[in-house]
Amino acid sequence: MPFDALDADLDARRVANLYRQRRVLDSPQGATVDVDGRRLVNFCSNDYLGLASHPDLIAAAQAGAARWGVGSGASHLVCGHSAAHEAMEQRLAAFVGKPAALSFSTGYMANLAAVTALVGRGDAIFADKLNHASLNDACQLSHAAFKRFAHNDLAQLERLLATTEADRRLIVVDAVFSMDGDCAPLAEIVRLAEQYDAWVYVDDAHGFGVLGDGRGSAIGIDSPRLIYMATLGKAAGVAGAFIAAEAVVIDYLVNMARPYIYTTAAPPPLAEAVLASVGLIEREHWRREALAMHINSLRAVLAGAGLMPSATPIQPLLVADSAVALRLSQCLGDAGLWVSAIRPPTVPTPRLRICLSATHDAGDVEHLGRTLLTLLQETR
Known part of the structure; x- marks a missing residue:
C-alpha cells in the first residue's frame, strides 16, 4: 500500500500516547460547551474574556x-x-x-x-x-x-x-x-x-x-x-x-x-x-478583574500541587508522562470538566493546560481545583 509508512507512524504515536484526535462541539464557544452529547465546563479555550459568542x-x-x-x-x-x-x-x-x-x-x-x-x-x-x-x-x-x-x-x-x-x-x-x-x-x-x-x-x-x-x-x-x-x-x-x-x-x-x-x-x-x-x-474592565479572581482562586486551591508559576489565564500542571496527562484529562472529563492534555512534540514535558475565562463560574473553578487535587492524590 502506498501509505503504509504513514500508518506505521500513526501507530507509533498511538503506542506512545501521542495520537491526536479532534472533538466536535455542538454549541458556541463559551465557558460551558456541548461535546459528544455532554455539557462540559470548558477549561481549554483561549476565549479568555468570554467574547467569542458575545451578542x-x-x-x-x-x-x-x-x-x-x-x-x-x-x-x-x-x-x-x-x-x-x-x-x-x-x-x-x-x-x-x-x-x-x-x-x-x-x-x-x-x-x-x-x-x-x-x-x-x-x-x-x-x-x-x-x-x-x-x-x-x-x-x-x-x-x-x-x-x-x-x-x-x-x-x-x-x-x-x-x-x-x-x-x-x-x-x-x-x-x-x-x-x-x-x-x-x-x-x-x-x-x-x-x-x-x-x-x-x-x-x-x-x-x-x-x-x-x-x-x-x-x-x-x-x-x-x-x-x-x-x-x-x-x-x-x-x-x-x-x-x-x-x-x-x-x-x-x-x-x-x-x-x-x-x-x-x-x-x-x-x-x-x-x-x-x-x-x-x-x-469592560470587570472581565479582567474576574479573570484575576479565578486565577487567584485556582492557585489557592492547588497550592503545592505542582502548578507552574503563572499570573495569566494559562495555568499549566506538569505531570509524569503522556499517559498520566491523558488519564487525568479523561477523569476530569468524567467529572464534567474539559481540560486538555498537552504532550510532545508540542511541549517537552507533558502537562494539563488549564485555561481560565472571565465568564467561568467561581464555583466551577473551585470544583476543578478540588477534583484535580483528589485525582492527583490518587495518581501519586
Whole structure:
C-alpha cells in the first residue's frame, strides 16, 4: 500500500500516547460547551474574556455581512481591502499606541509574513527557546542565522547580541508563553535592542485583551524598535491577527511580506466584529478583574500541587508522562470538566493546560481545583 509508512507512524504515536484526535462541539464557544452529547465546563479555550459568542460581536458580524457580503473577493492589494478592514487596522493601531497596523487572517500567517520579510540571509534572529512553533517556523524559513537563547535568559541574549556581525538583528519573543503561562521581560529586552541596534518582534497572542488595561504586554513600552503582533481569535473572541508598528514597517510589510501579498483578505464581517470586540475590551474592565479572581482562586486551591508559576489565564500542571496527562484529562472529563492534555512534540514535558475565562463560574473553578487535587492524590 502506498501509505503504509504513514500508518506505521500513526501507530507509533498511538503506542506512545501521542495520537491526536479532534472533538466536535455542538454549541458556541463559551465557558460551558456541548461535546459528544455532554455539557462540559470548558477549561481549554483561549476565549479568555468570554467574547467569542458575545451578542455585540454576533450583531456586528451580522450587520457586517449584510453591509459587505461574506467573502472579500481578493487579496488586500487587489480589491479585497474594504473600509471595514481599514477602520479595524486604524482602531487597533490607536488602541495599542502604535502609528499603524496591518491585519492578517491568522497569527501563524502574521509571524511568517513579518519575520521572513524583515530578515534574510546575512541577518540574525535571536529567539527564546520556548517561543511558539509559528515563530520557530518563521525564523527557520527566513534563512537568517537562527540563534536561540535559554528561556528569558537576558544575559545569554546580550552575549549573542554583542558578538553578532549581522546586518539586521531581530529579537523574536512571545510576550506570554502559551504553554507555560509566564511572561517575557519585554522592557529589558527592548533596552538590549536599543543598546545593540536590534529590532524586537513580540507575539502577544495571549496577552492582548488580558494584561494591563487590555492593551497587552507592551503597554508602557514606547520604542519604535518594538514591532507588536497580537491575535484576534483568543481574548478578542473573533479571528485573525494584526501587527502594529512604525508606519515604515507596515508599509514595508505591505510591499514585501509574501504571506500578506498573496492571500485573500479575511471576510469584512470579521473586521466589524473586531471593532465591537475592542470596544468591549476597552470598556469592560470587570472581565479582567474576574479573570484575576479565578486565577487567584485556582492557585489557592492547588497550592503545592505542582502548578507552574503563572499570573495569566494559562495555568499549566506538569505531570509524569503522556499517559498520566491523558488519564487525568479523561477523569476530569468524567467529572464534567474539559481540560486538555498537552504532550510532545508540542511541549517537552507533558502537562494539563488549564485555561481560565472571565465568564467561568467561581464555583466551577473551585470544583476543578478540588477534583484535580483528589485525582492527583490518587495518581501519586
